Amino acid sequence: MEHSTMQLAETRPPEEIKGFSVSAGTVGLRHALALCWTAFAALGRSLAVSSAISLVGPGLGMVPRAMEGVRSLSARRRELAARWSGVHIPPPPGPLPPVPAGASGAVARYRWIMSDPQTRREFVWVLADPIAGAFLAFFPIALVLSGVWGIGLAFFGVPLSVEWDGLWYQFIPIEGPVTAVLAGVLGALQLPLALWAAPRAVRRHALYTRSMLAPSENELMASRIEHLATTRSDAVDTQMTEIRRIERDLHDGAQARLVAMGMTLDAAEHLLDANPEAVRALLIEARQSSSKALEELRNLVRGIHPPVLADRGLADAVRALAMVCPVTTEVTVDLPGRPEMPVESAAYFAVSEILTNVAKHAHAGRAWIDIRYDHGMLRLTVTDDGQGGADASRGTGLRGIERRLATFDGVLAVNSPVNGPTMVTMELPCVLSSPKTTSF
């Protein structure tokens, strides 16, 4: 199950809008206008879905494609709600339901949509949004338009009224200069009202979107359980693979060398009286075997849990990585404490793997690593100025990192346009312990 669609955008806790400010108002109006466009888009997509359902043809036809379009639009709206109003709308619990084979006709299509609660919700939303969403978003803009119209009437309301045989501005009948000016005043009053209303309308709009799109507690719970089951089996697999690798390395490496050493020493013992010269050579060989065995053990331990990480924690361990990386790497860290050891280790190996990728594939001249912690999230970004074009869905390495981070509910996002730069962002929820202090 794909769970990496989690928000990586900044989400502020939603706060009530207070008071009046012109800048907030103009920003609100801009947002409201953009939301109107999304209502238009929803109209287009609702037409697409409706026609896909009613089109004559076997099977489900275009319906899943149309619903995918709806889903991407709803994702956009989620993002806007989070960015503009700090309203967090949980993402869909899972992907679109699978397309059944052999179902045919409009009923089957309709049933396919209704089979999955989230798809059903999105279907209802896309039908309603061109009206409800558009109304909410358009309200402050309508106030502006009508205000401008009122002000205009102050200047040319009288001749217009004559031409049109009577003219009303809202509740004011325009019959002469006085009423025209009144219309202008009323119109002018609506402009600040619009500025006041715009941010509130945008926020209402976000709340309405949430009420339409948010999955129910049960669905979230079910998807969470599924996610946990997947990540747990992934974690167990990863662990097992690791243990097998360690076991094999020990068996083929240090263990074999120690056996060879024992044999060499045994041979040396037998030759001690007969051929002291040969014994010297054998002893040198035994010493070489011992340092080779040590070297292999060292590398093995580094692969399990690097000493710097154990000694100093994530920041210094990543600095040490940067020190031996062929690509010039700058590290900035802002960590008030140490994450728990498993998280620290996962983060370290993720950064290590990404740096290896950078050195191998990116043809980068420089790389930047940034590690910070806020709102219970450890956030790591690795940026390089290489050729870009890295793809999380194709690279097995990135998939592996993603799976390992998922064990800790972490997510990974790759932004890598062709020609670069590439930016890999990872987020891991965790708590920090205060750093250990020593007597020196």
Added chain:
Amino acid sequence: MRIVLAEDHFLLRDGLVRLLEAYGHEIVAAVDNGADLLRSLTKEQPDVAVVDVRLPPNFTDEGLRAVLAARREMPDLPVLLLSQYVEPLYARELLGSGGRGVGYMLKDRVTNGSQFLDAIRRVAEGGTAMDPEVITQLLMRKERDENVASLTGREREVLEWLAQGRSNAGIAQGLFISEKAVAKHISSIFTKLGLLPADGDNRRVLAVLAYLEQ
């Protein structure tokens, strides 16, 4: 020489004491934790300290930190750090605590007694003893450095020995070439890396290490 030794493994500590005494050195203190180490260093002011990086109670980098603390008081205290692993990061911190009389070696090197004692002697005389492994790791990241790439194979070998802190005579012996040839290679290395010729063995070692660490 008067030596303070810090090592928590009993077997290794005992072995080191015997080895060093066999070569006629005096072990003025043999301790097994960071706090005791710091105390003996200040009290004994030894000619050289031989210290394991990982010491109780936390088994992290207490040895290194005790040494850095001691060198803040006594910048000229010669120290040879021993570790199961070498980390360029720790080498940098050690070198940053004043460039004289520091060494950082893998524990395995003690199995080669003469090499190990040579390192202790170099450090005690105010020189540098860097483990070849540290140099290898630092060179690894310099793969793309044009200046390093322009070195000949022989010059690169000389550079590795030089960065470990060997003298011209030592390098000549190790590579089976004449001292004159070593001097020639070294001046060529300094030219290619764009370093100013430094007088004194240790100064040039530090210059090379600083270059590798950039």
